[in-house]
Amino acid sequence: MSVTLKDVAALAGVSRSAVSRTFTEGASVSAKTRSKVEKAAAELGYSPNALASSLTTGRTKLIGLISNNFHNPIFLEVFDLFTRTLQERGLRPLIVNLTDEVQPANSVRMLRQYSVDAAIVASSTLPPSFAKAFHDAGVPVVHTFGRSATSPEVHVVGIDNVECGRMAARELLARGYRRIGYLGGPKDATSAMDRYRGFMEEVEKHPDLNVSHSFAGAYSFEAGRAEMLRLLADTPAEGYFCGDDILSIGALSALSDHGIKPGHDIGIIGLNDMEMSRWESVDLTTIHQPIKQIITASVDLVEEMLKDPDRYPEARIFPCRVIERGTLRPRP
Amino acid sequence: MSVTLKDVAALAGVSRSAVSRTFTEGASVSAKTRSKVEKAAAELGYSPNALASSLTTGRTKLIGLISNNFHNPIFLEVFDLFTRTLQERGLRPLIVNLTDEVQPANSVRMLRQYSVDAAIVASSTLPPSFAKAFHDAGVPVVHTFGRSATSPEVHVVGIDNVECGRMAARELLARGYRRIGYLGGPKDATSAMDRYRGFMEEVEKHPDLNVSHSFAGAYSFEAGRAEMLRLLADTPAEGYFCGDDILSIGALSALSDHGIKPGHDIGIIGLNDMEMSRWESVDLTTIHQPIKQIITASVDLVEEMLKDPDRYPEARIFPCRVIERGTLRPRP
DNA sequence: GATGCTGTTGCAACCGATTGCAACCGCGAT
């Protein structure tokens, strides 16, 4: 069926070791045998079997990429960047879709069966214990978009969600909103809770404010829309921090149903700055999360763990900034 | 480091074969040894190495999933469905992101190095020759969203794009549009050309019409928007068939810049019926493409090829239908 | 011509599994 070392060796008239060595970086082969081997290999269309070699080297270059976030458009950007960044460095993403799954056991077992060199948990809605399960099973892991504070055992890359909460609150206050609300993601997401904490921390400095909060069922358009519709049925606030752009866009849709003009009647500030937020019809004021840097840093960490698996865990936290567009009223 | 057959065999006091057999479906092992082995395996936390066994069995259960479409939100749905459907059947998606690549050679080599059991090319903007390159290299392949007519050598799953073009044209005509246009995807995409062909075929039956066409640079929001802005600078048509929902949404954004009301002033019909098209703020009249069925059928074909690699190639084409929303004027 | 050195080569064991084959076991039938 497929061409193996042995075939090439036979055609080139050398031993199998010689062939193996011409295909491994830095091995000792003379120019003469190398060229003989290369000629034979080209003739047969040989390319080495990565899985067979992984047996002896212990390296597969497979990286588990785990997420449960297939309903937030930002993840199209995330997957694009992850897959490209990994493959640029000779690593191969093996995807695990956790949409229906919450327990790590299955994913851990599966990725160990495929001997992945490392795993990336790309989600803020999976608990820190999830990433830790990989660590405990001996799989190097980085938790992208994870919470840094309470998981000192795995690498974490992301943003300071508490600070983002504060930032959003300050922004609403600076624009004169006094009745303000937090519309967060699902309660069991660390990101939703951390943003909430920062938001509250900041607003509690001002006792005269009227503050409310609620949590959507998911980071999705539908959940954001449903939650905002619920809020509009009662007495809504003047300004909202929505814990994610897709929630914001759902909320904007609800506002539009009621003929409410964002930025004019009710203010909305999101978080992420995904491509769609720049669309003229959306024009969402939001907190920019530096996705590209986060993903590059995550893959950097993966590579460093491949060199040194016992590397001391580290948090790489990137600063965010407000992007001014049309859904908050101007600063006075 | 990790637990192997040998360790389990030693602890259970049996041969390695016995251990192997208890983990392979339908092998002959007595209840007694099986339970001894299972006890030992559980104690050591053993799980078999899928890659090592692939060496002898010739099956990896790895499926290459190849795409270049990371800027069209429909692909979030596509990836979600593909990854879930594959893993439900015990197959593992190995992603290849072709954003910067057009030649198949690299992907083919890479996927052969990882001994994938099959490959899925999920893109309508890659030429039929791309999928064929896998076939020629001995990798079973299905081309999802591919063109059926001219590639009898590989399995194709998708829709009849020519018929969709006709359908869109008929729909515009039925609503009384006489100056109509096709705003398609990139010229080198078979889907863009086939939809164009069907569209023209239908409108040419009516010599009194005023028909125009143009092609966007990509299936993306920005490309659709830019193209529509260009059209608006001259004399635009009354009704457009945009060759994809994301192009439509870009076009709608351009219309909104000019204060043009879709459905009232200018009609737009898209193709795909992605989640976003249902959003109230978008409310796009479009042709529904049955993504779920297409993906299920693709994975079905993959499984059938695993059983019979020389299976005669087949096209599975699913019918589409118009979803009426707000961007075309009502039928008279 | 013997010596030593460096660089190249092949042998053989090994990575973690699977599997054909032959040996073996217990057991009922003769």
Next chain:
DNA sequence: ATCGCGGTTGCAATCGGTTGCAACAGCATC
């Protein structure tokens, strides 16, 4: 007691590579 049988078991070869080790080739030096 012998035989035959179906079911279980272990041996050893194999899958496609890698790699430590020892042998060796070529060359310069003494």
